[in-house]
Amino acid sequence: MLLSVRVASRPSLPPAAERRRASSTRRVVLRSVHTTSVDGGAASKEKKRRPTDDYHATVRSLNSRGRHVPKKSLGQHYMLNSSINEELSSAADVEEGDVVLEIGPGTGSLTNTLLNSGATVVAVEKDPRMAALIKDRFGCTERLKLIQEDITKCHIVSHLGPLLQNQTPEGHKQKLAKVVANIPFNISTEVVKLLLPMGNTFSIVVLLLQDEAAARLVDASVETPEYRSINIFVNFYSDPEYKLKVGRTNFFPQPKFDAAIVRFELKQISEYPPVASPKSFFSLVNSAFNGKRKMLRKSLHHLCSPTEIESALDSIGLPTTSRPSELTLDDFVRLHNNLVKL
Numbered sequence: 001m002l003l004s005v006r007v008a009s010r011p012s013l014p015p016a017a018e019r020r021r022a023s024s025t026r027r028v029v030l031r032s033v034h035t036t037s038v039d040g041g042a043a044s045k046e047k048k049r050r051p052t053d054d055y056h057a058t059v060r061s062l063n064s065r066g067r068h069v070p071k072k073s074l075g076q077h078y079m080l081n082s083s084i085n086e087e088l089s090s091a092a093d094v095e096e097g098d099v100v101l102e103i104g105p106g107t108g109s110l111t112n113t114l115l116n117s118g119a120t121v122v123a124v125e126k127d128p129r130m131a132a133l134i135k136d137r138f139g140c141t142e143r144l145k146l147i148q149e150d151i152t153k154c155h156i157v158s159h160l161g162p163l164l165q166n167q168t169p170e171g172h173k174q175k176l177a178k179v180v181a182n183i184p185f186n187i188s189t190e191v192v193k194l195l196l197p198m199g200n201t202f203s204i205v206v207l208l209l210q211d212e213a214a215a216r217l218v219d220a221s222v223e224t225p226e227y228r229s230i231n232i233f234v235n236f237y238s239d240p241e242y243k244l245k246v247g248r249t250n251f252f253p254q255p256k257f258d259a260a261i262v263r264f265e266l267k268q269i270s271e272y273p274p275v276a277s278p279k280s281f282f283s284l285v286n287s288a289f290n291g292k293r294k295m296l297r298k299s300l301h302h303l304c305s306p307t308e309i310e311s312a313l314d315s316i317g318l319p320t321t322s323r324p325s326e327l328t329l330d331d332f333v334r335l336h337n338n339l340v341k342l
């Protein structure tokens with residue numbers, strides 16, 4: 001079932017009277033979160049749970065240090081509804097002692113929820129103004145590591161590695177981190193491609209994505225117009241699940257599209273489909289989908305001769321006239337493995 005949580009729309013930073021009206025028209029489903037204690041020595045110092053952010057807190061944050069006009073180029077649509085932050089956190093089963101990567105903390109409303117859940121948060125923020133805001137807000141919090149960087153250029157593992165080692169009792173298998181983030185829509189494909197192959201670092205990735213893109217990533221299946229190479233990629237590296245639709249009125253400023261929470265449970269390397277090299281596998285898949293309507297014997301002719309492709313298709317029980325949109329992940333794996341034997 002899809003749930004939509006709605007709040008009144010806000011085209012721009014509103015005057016106080018309008019803000020009051022907005023908050024009274026909001027329909028908010030609040031869940032209780034139990035968190036208090038934190039890691040090791042820091043625990044006793046940080047027992048207090050911070051109040052969750054609401055519409056007012058977000059607008060107040062943006063107005064602090066002068067007015068922060070949200071930047072379109074950075075996809076800055078801030079969350080106004082703390083219940084959505086709770087949904088994001090619980091979709092990743094965040095619990096005390098977890099190490100969580102948050103991409104784009106912005107005003108810190110989701111950061112706050114994650115810290116309240118007892119997690120240690122590594123927050124990567126590209127905008128120096130928002131990084132400064134986070135520093136002001138959580139300055140003395142030991143469980144927050146703020147990195148002012150572009151996530152697409154960030155060496156994530158070097159920041160998370162030492163924290164994961166600290167969280168893992170000696171003699172135990174190293175605990176994996178999680179990702180929970182409300183990311184800019186314009187970098188979502190890049191972020192998905194960056195994170196999903198990181199099954200040796202992350203166990204669960206929960207992202208707030210544009211709703212249509214979320215549905216395409218999770219639901220697109222063979223022989224539908226939405227079926228693309230990214231679906232093969234997503235299913236190769238993870239088990240994706242569409243969790244919850246989030247109406248656009250939950251953000252400030254309001255984006256043009258609704259959003260959705262998607263959970264990706266990452267596969268461990270040993271669980272990947274058996275291909276000799278993921279690089280050569282995805283090179284084949286991408287070439288196949290570049291000529292989406294073409295038969296594979298044509299679109300893959302730069303890799304093998306049409307006769308070799310026809311015979312590989314035939315030997316795995318597929319018609320020699322197959323097109324990429326007719327092949328499942330498993331079919332592509334068998335086709336690839338058959339062709340690399342040649």
Ligand SMILES: C[S@@+](CC[C@H](N)C(=O)[O-])C[C@H]1O[C@@H](n2cnc3c(N)ncnc32)[C@H](O)[C@@H]1O
Pocket residue numbers: 074075076077078079080103104105106107108109110124125126127130149150151152182183184185187
């Ligand atoms: C959609 S807003 C979400 C803000 C906040 N997490 C919230 O839920 O209100 C996206 C955030 O990502 C930051 N951002 C944009 N591009 C980024 C990048 N390449 N790397 C890291 N942060 C980025 C923006 O500055 C902004 O703070």
